[in-house]
Amino acid sequence: MLTLHKFLDAIESDIAKGGSSSYSPHLQNFIFNFLTRSLVGADPAIDPELAKSAPSTLNTWLALQVLPVMPLLIFQPLEEVFLHSYAYPFAFIKRDYQKLYNFIEQHGGEVVRRGAEEFGLPLPEAIHNLIFVLGFNAIGGFSVFFPSLLNTVATDKTGLQARLREEVRKLSDPSTSLSFDSVKDMELVNSVVYEALRFNPPVTLQYARARKDFELTSHDSVFDVKKGELLCGYQPLAMKDDNIFDEPESFKPDRFVGKGKELLSYLFWSNGPQTGSPSESNKQCAGKDYVTRSASLILANVFQRYDSISGGAGKITAVGKAK
Numbered sequence: 015m016l017t018l019h020k021f022l023d024a025i026e027s028d029i030a031k032g033g034s035s036s037y038s039p040h041l042q043n044f045i046f047n048f049l050t051r052s053l054v055g056a057d058p059a060i061d062p063e064l065a066k067s068a069p070s071t072l073n074t075w076l077a078l079q080v081l082p083v084m085p086l087l088i089f090q091p092l093e094e095v096f097l098h099s100y101a102y103p104f105a106f107i108k109r110d111y112q113k114l115y116n117f118i119e120q121h122g123g124e125v126v127r128r129g130a131e132e133f134g135l136p137l138p139e140a141i142h143n144l145i146f147v148l149g150f151n152a153i154g155g156f157s158v159f160f161p162s163l164l165n166t167v168a169t170d171k172t173g174l175q176a177r178l179r180e181e182v183r184k185l186s187d188p189s190t191s192l193s194f195d196s197v198k199d200m201e202l203v204n205s206v207v208y209e210a211l212r213f214n215p216p217v218t219l220q221y222a223r224a225r226k227d228f229e230l231t232s233h234d235s236v237f238d239v240k241k242g243e244l245l246c247g248y249q250p251l252a253m254k255d256d257n258i259f260d261e262p263e264s265f266k267p268d269r270f271v272g273k274g275k276e277l278l279s280y281l282f283w284s285n286g287p288q289t290g291s292p293s294e295s296n297k298q299c300a301g302k303d304y305v306t307r308s309a310s311l312i313l314a315n316v317f318q319r320y321d322s323i324s325g326g327a328g329k330i331t332a333v334g335k336a337k
């Protein structure tokens with residue numbers, strides 16, 4: 015969690031200098047470093063030039079891919095004609111992408127070897143796949159989810175922060191680093207992460223084509239779906255279903271504590287229920303458990319380090335160091 019502490023150091027330094035921290039650039043660096051270390055197994059610090067440029071390379075690379083389907087809603091119908099009618103050329107980003115490719119080829123050792131040897135991928139394909147998972151799935155997902163989680167906690171006025179720090183400090187040993195294992199039993203921390211995913215699912219829309227005829231049932235209707243039909247799911251709607259979630263429009267930090275864990279089979283943010291497992295056939299997020307555990311680990315670290323944090327959208331205005 016060294017990378018997280020560098021992120022928090024940068025926020026503190028901004029606050030000391032200017033009274034607040036608009037943390038987006040620090041967050042991009044943190045997420046890139048954290049995820050590259052954990053997914054690729056390489057520390058970007060060994061190539062300082064790449065460590066500096068890669069977060070913005072990946073942002074541009076991601077933007078070029080999502081822009082054609084991203085509703086900007088500012089100047090329709092010109093937006094449809096000029097921005098949404100063609101794919102953007104890879105040439106714009108080719109040179110910087112190649113630097114990232116070279117870094118992973120050189121330093122991705124074990125994970126690249128497994129892609130090639132265990133999964134039979136040609137080496138270049140293993141590397142492109144790793145960049146896709148790192149840059150699109152992982153960094154893309156965390157860049158949306160993490161600010162939403164931080165914002166929820168930093169703006170809370172119900173005493174949640176006191177309860178989080180109490181739980182974290184009760185269940186952790188300050189002399190050792192927190193780990194995936196040590197946050198497993200932090201029920202409130204985990205529940206806050208689940209509730210943040212329910213309240214604002216980071217990827218709102220899912221599309222799929224029916225592979226066979228089937229009946230799709232809701233609480234009160236049955237729909238006949240024919241093979242080949244296009245289906246669209248809108249997670250924010252499902253996550254505010256009052257047949258399932260009590261007061262769905264309220265953020266309830268304890269919703270998934272104790273018996274509330276039964277609701278995990280209705281929590282959809284990852285293309286399937288939180289209790290399901292990703293497989294080749296269901297297209298559920300392959301990082302599903304990694305996401306929730308990492309988010310809990312980050313949140314627990316924040317409340318091991320601080321008594322309180324305050325802020326708003328994309329901004330931290332004050333942190334109270336742990337006494």
Ligand code: HEM
Nearest residue numbers: 151152155156159216217220283284285297298299300301
């Ligand atoms: C907060 C972070 C994340 C969010 C919100 C998220 C969300 C999702 C969603 C909604 C899908 C389904 C997309 C679709 O087919 O419609 C998905 C797929 C996927 N995710 Fe994630 N994800 C996150 C992080 C990660 C991480 C860290 C990894 C890798 C370790 C990952 C790997 C994948 C992969 C490989 C797929 C494609 C699965 C397939 O098509 O079979 N994701 N993710």
